[in-house]
Amino acid sequence: MAKEMTLYWGSGSPPCWRAMIALEEKGLQGYNSKLLSFEKKDHKTPEVVTINPRGQFPAFKHGKIIVNESFAICEYLEDTFKGQGTTLVPQDPMDRAMMRQRMHEGNTLMSKFVDVAFYFWRIPEAERNEATLKRNKEALTAEVKLWDGYLQKGNGHYLAGKTFTLADVIVFPVVAFLFRMGLSEEKYPKLAGYYNHLKTRPSIEKTWPPTWKETPGQPMLNDI
């Protein structure tokens, strides 16, 4: 089955990493893994744009089925391979509701992170404004505090219930990126505990972004 799957991805992108973690967890090793380059603008090539018309990674195909949104890829894999590998959706209805809530909140964490960490990359120099960046940093600080608070409940190992779920697949890559960019483990001890607990999970360790192993992160979030 995995042989009929192709994933186009770029190193370090949380949405790509989510898909790769889900593929590992569902025991779908052996898929066609196409690591391409953001720098070379591979995501704008016809090969990728045919699958993902926005010209973005990830781009994912399973036979005739195309799913590119990282949430949709993870949900698709869990739905299609229910009885295989890790069950990523909890049985308990309350945990399941919590999983959905945290997954989608993950979009907010990601967007507030991007507004700070990629500000200089996304906003042309002539349009940059110090006051905007300051506001973005304040918003990210409030957001990160919220997640640190969430993890004070329970054992702090997982975001929803007592097992690894889609919420962790979605949110962990963003948390890892935060720490790579200099987020303080001292200021956010619960989030750091979560990060340190999951970073050695086999599906995560195996799919760790190759560029992250080669280069250090930039300490951009020291003041968050």
Add this chain to the structure above:
Amino acid sequence: MAKEMTLYWGSGSPPCWRAMIALEEKGLQGYNSKLLSFEKKDHKTPEVVTINPRGQFPAFKHGKIIVNESFAICEYLEDTFKGQGTTLVPQDPMDRAMMRQRMHEGNTLMSKFVDVAFYFWRIPEAERNEATLKRNKEALTAEVKLWDGYLQKGNGHYLAGKTFTLADVIVFPVVAFLFRMGLSEEKYPKLAGYYNHLKTRPSIEKTWPPTWKETPGQPMLNDI
């Protein structure tokens, strides 16, 4: 069951509207519907913040279960009340994959819409930049073209398969907001066809934002 549910909402917010459409479709009339005011900053009151710590609408509670993210609310209702009302998840695996893909793409449409339509509301005057707004408009134009293209396939009535699904629950409110803000029906005929087909659907007509009935939209998107 519906009596144990409370929805705090603001008029005209697509995330709130999604929850209301899903509640109607699942036959959950009779829930506690708390219409509050964005202008009065009701979303920042303790009553709402206890449920939704970001102080945002929607805020939703079903007994002890709290779900605030609009996607999560809709998925929770479909999951919990599977056999009741409209089945919002297609049986066919290909349609289901497409539904997930379009749902999550709905976030991109929403965010590009917000970047234009709420630019003056979200960005303080001193930080505004004409070049940014121009870029945002170009991004929204490309995005809207993409959706018009999606609807050229099939009968153009629904986003995934031959029935009304979660993809429509999520995306329709954004499409309706686009047209309210002056998007051209001539330039985007397929999107307009979709809009006009669904706007009289009972769940949608019944939950149409009350403020939209009272006041006209602003023609902000004429040049999109």
